[in-house]
Amino acid sequence: MGLPHPPELGASALPPRTFDEHVVMVTGGGTGLGKAIAVEFARLGARVAIASRDEAHRRAGVSAVEAVGARGFAVACDIRQPDTISAAFDAIETELGAVGTLVNNAAGNFPVPAEDMSPNAFRTVVDIVLNGTFNCSREFARRHIAANTPGSMINIGASYAWTGGPGFAHSAAGKAGVKNLVETLAVEWAPYGLRVNGLVPGLFPHRDEVDAIRGVPGRGTHEDVRTPAGRVGYPHELGWAATFLASPYASYITGHTMVVDGANWQRRAMLMPEFVPIREQMGKGPFELNPKKG
Numbered sequence: 001m002g003l004p005h006p007p008e009l010g011a012s013a014l015p016p017r018t019f020d021e022h023v024v025m026v027t028g029g030g031t032g033l034g035k036a037i038a039v040e041f042a043r044l045g046a047r048v049a050i051a052s053r054d055e056a057h058r059r060a061g062v063s064a065v066e067a068v069g070a071r072g073f074a075v076a077c078d079i080r081q082p083d084t085i086s087a088a089f090d091a092i093e094t095e096l097g098a099v100g101t102l103v104n105n106a107a108g109n110f111p112v113p114a115e116d117m118s119p120n121a122f123r124t125v126v127d128i129v130l131n132g133t134f135n136c137s138r139e140f141a142r143r144h145i146a147a148n149t150p151g152s153m154i155n156i157g158a159s160y161a162w163t164g165g166p167g168f169a170h171s172a173a174g175k176a177g178v179k180n181l182v183e184t185l186a187v188e189w190a191p192y193g194l195r196v197n198g199l200v201p202g203l204f205p206h207r208d209e210v211d212a213i214r215g216v217p218g219r220g221t222h223e224d225v226r227t228p229a230g231r232v233g234y235p236h237e238l239g240w241a242a243t244f245l246a247s248p249y250a251s252y253i254t255g256h257t258m259v260v261d262g263a264n265w266q267r268r269a270m271l272m273p274e275f276v277p278i279r280e281q282m283g284k285g286p287f288e289l290n291p292k293k294g
């Protein structure tokens, strides 16, 4: 049987106008899970800014927000570059008003065995996932602290923050840092009226997946039977969790990381399945110190 399917897309547990007059910024909100989160805020009345590098992505995010009757705004930003973040906050403030909720959703990722990973590959992913999250969080908090206004922030994580993630050493290390930041920043910034929470998706396939993720061996096939829940997550289920965490109904919740994954990351077998090294899982041959190009 597995876990039941959720209510239909379009339903909400929160009152209809929960985020009226509220401005939400979603980094990476033009694709996949970020877009689904943006739409759930929009459905509840928020004005939503979509911040990312690619113009087509941003346009898709704004269209999705407008399709449910809300106001959207696209703003260019590379979260690795603090000056672009500050400019994005300025532009959003002018266009929609001050950002009341920040969703740190943007991420970069691709599978590669650690021994094959270049220093720049590691640096690039950590720079997006961890430094980018810190850069946006800092900008958000400084503005609120100076203005003496409350706010809420949600950092999107991954469960390999706890377990490690073979094949994803860069992303797992970055997400572990993101989870740790939630705990530090929640304490530092609660006195200023700012809440900081984490939200971890489990297996949530979607149409916007980049080729590197879509190409993970087995991804997209038989996914329902890979989880105790008997099904994968619907992106709007993550959106519901995000809107709850940012809402006044969660006003005493801070420093918490909520996992939405149907208990997939806790699974163990009485005897674990036969161990398969990561190179083998990825269909890679033996390690070569100096592989021939081409």
Ligand code: HXC
Binding pocket: 107, 108, 109, 110, 111, 112, 118, 119, 120, 121, 122, 124, 125, 158, 210, 212, 213, 216
């Ligand atoms: C090995 C790779 C690689 C790959 C890039 N690199 N792709 N190494 N395998 N598949 C290396 C490059 O060779 C380079 O190192 C370094 O990484 C930086 O690459 P650039 O292309 O210059 O980086 P950039 O243009 O900044 O792009 C960042 C990116 C890109 C992360 C590489 O894929 C991106 O923009 N991604 C955004 C979308 C995304 O990744 N979504 C996934 C979200 S997370 P060298 O040494 O050659 O210079 C997610 C979680 C899923 O979905 C859960 C797990 C299943």
Ligand code: NAP
Binding pocket: 027, 028, 029, 030, 031, 032, 033, 034, 051, 052, 053, 054, 055, 057, 058, 077, 078, 079, 080, 104, 105, 106, 107, 108, 109, 128, 132, 156, 157, 158, 159, 200, 201, 202, 203, 204, 205, 206, 208, 209, 210
């Ligand atoms: P996705 O569709 O690839 O989204 C990633 C987004 O990040 C893109 O919109 C991208 O937009 C943006 N981005 C990347 N680098 C950026 C940068 N330097 N500056 C600004 N924006 C940047 O991936 P997703 O599956 O929706 O993932 C969303 C979040 O969920 C991520 O934090 C991911 O780690 C997490 N997650 C997902 C799953 C899953 O099953 N899908 C599982 C666990 C965790 P641009 O290209 O336009 O910049």
